[in-house]
Amino acid sequence: MRPYVYLAAATTLDGRIASATGYSRLSCPIDLRRLHELRARVDAVIVGANTAIVDNPRLTVRYVEGRNPMRVLIDGALKVPTSLRMFDNSAPTLVFTTAKAPAEKIVELRARGVEVYVADGEKVDPAWVLSTLYQRGVRKVLLEGGGRTNWEFLHRCLVDEVVLTITPYIFGRGVSLVEGEGYPTKEDMPYSLVLQSVKTCECGQEVVLTYRVQCKK
Ligand SMILES: NC(=O)C1=CN([C@@H]2O[C@H](COP(=O)(O)OP(=O)(O)OC[C@H]3O[C@@H](n4cnc5c(N)ncnc54)[C@H](O)[C@@H]3O)[C@@H](O)[C@H]2O)C=CC1
Numbered sequence: 742m743r744p745y746v747y748l749a750a751a752t753t754l755d756g757r758i759a760s761a762t763g764y765s766r767l768s769c770p771i772d773l774r775r776l777h778e779l780r781a782r783v784d785a786v787i788v789g790a791n792t793a794i795v796d797n798p799r800l801t802v803r804y805v806e807g808r809n810p811m812r813v814l815i816d817g818a819l820k821v822p823t824s825l826r827m828f829d830n831s832a833p834t835l836v837f838t839t840a841k842a843p844a845e846k847i848v849e850l851r852a853r854g855v856e857v858y859v860a861d862g863e864k865v866d867p868a869w870v871l872s873t874l875y876q877r878g879v880r881k882v883l884l885e886g887g888g889r890t891n892w893e894f895l896h897r898c899l900v901d902e903v904v905l906t907i908t909p910y911i912f913g914r915g916v917s918l919v920e921g922e923g924y925p926t927k928e929d930m931p932y933s934l935v936l937q938s939v940k941t942c943e944c945g946q947e948v949v950l951t952y953r954v955q956c957k958k
Pocket residue numbers: 749750751752757758759763764765766767788789790791792793795796815816817818864865866867885886887888889890891893916920
């Protein structure tokens with residue numbers, strides 16, 4: 742069993758979630774409130790190591806009333822600094838890593854109240870992350886990127902809904918919504934995307950698309 746998984750992101754018109762320099766502040770304030778409403782509705786929010794390093798996110802609920810979700814970091818080599826804001830104790834925080842992680846970093850994080858799970862293999866299996874969260878009572882998860890982590894979940898059909906805000910920018914280069922090995926044709930995609938809703942943001946410049954992800958298997 743696994744939780745229901747939302748993938749949320751803001752992209753430019755050319756599908757980037759960040760510029761080549763890592764700049765990613767795309768959403769308008771109204772869209773950020775929508776994101777925080779979603780955070781308040783889920784039990785856990787997941788990010789990958791690069792997002793944690795580049796954005797140093799808090800991953801808390803601040804722009805609306807609501808409880809903070811559990812924060813989950815996936816970082817196979819545990820390359821993030823232990824000074825990240827997400828380790829500040831303002832919400833329960835879990836790290837999924839592998840035996841490649843420096844032992845002293847694991848000790849330090851555990852001493853600071855962060856729960857660290859160490860996978861057996863070379864990589865962290867996203868299905869294992871989700872089943873572990875489910876066993877802990879997590880029923881809804883928000884995947885907040887970045888591109889590589891989005892691929893890791895989408896490629897395995899572990900996302901149920903994509904909530905995408907299209908913003909009026911074009912970067913030309915940078916990090917795409919999904920960064921993986923890719924598919925040669927649309928037929929090779931292991932899932933179909935079914936449009937659920939199209940909403941113009943109250944700011945008048947952004948469009949929020951919601952797609953259901955249907956696994957082909
Ligand atoms: N505009 C938006 O909505 C958002 C933008 N971003 C941007 O995305 C960029 C980062 O994206 P990416 O570079 O694609 O990196 P990412 O944030 O997806 O992190 C990838 C890293 O996470 C770890 N990781 C992920 N899955 C793993 C697995 N299964 N096993 C082991 N380790 C795993 C690895 O260290 C991997 O190198 C940042 O610039 C950030 O600002 C991130 C989230 C939302």
